[in-house]
Amino acid sequence: ETGVTQTPRHLVMGMTNKKSLKCEQHLGHNAMYWYKQSAKKPLELMFVYSLEERVENNSVPSRFSPECPNSSHLFLHLHTLQPEDSALYLCASSLNEADTQYFGPGTRLTVL
């Protein structure tokens, strides 16, 4: 238990659906991250928020839309996804950007 929670843990959606992934931490951390992990590939950084401001957007398609309403919560809004977006989506947080990151358990997403 790292103190970072993610919901849902599993999600199956069609290409026309809209869904959201939620990440929550009450560790007092200032930085939060979304990562994508596809089979047989390294973790890919998608978004970084520091003090609730987006500081990194690694050329992620616009069908992924992050939201950070406060320092404890991070969302990833999904719409019109493609089957190749099926992956494990991991959230992490750290005190500041250079510090140890604490990962949530991930959401296993399947796009049909």
Add this chain to the structure above:
Amino acid sequence: KNEVEQSPQNLTAQEGEFITINCSYSVGISALHWLQQHPGGGIVSLFMLSSGKKKHGRLIATINIQEKHSSLHITASHPRDSAVYICAPYGGATNKLIFGTGTLLAVQP
């Protein structure tokens, strides 16, 4: 060429064996993380180090900044150590974590 290379990619060991996983990187870094990912996806940060050596229980991590190399050692390995071990230097052109592809370790009883 990948910025982070781990070896071996797969490793099978017998319980009790001493295990070494290596990581080489090509970018300038300020720190390096070792992460453990169990089946099911959960990732745990094992170490963050910027020089020398750190030890936590049966795990030891070393780094040589000049040679751009780090190693993770597991002493007296146990089946519960079976996981993917990921090396992640912090730095590079983007000043972010750069992840290796991981080493899949299976420790057999």
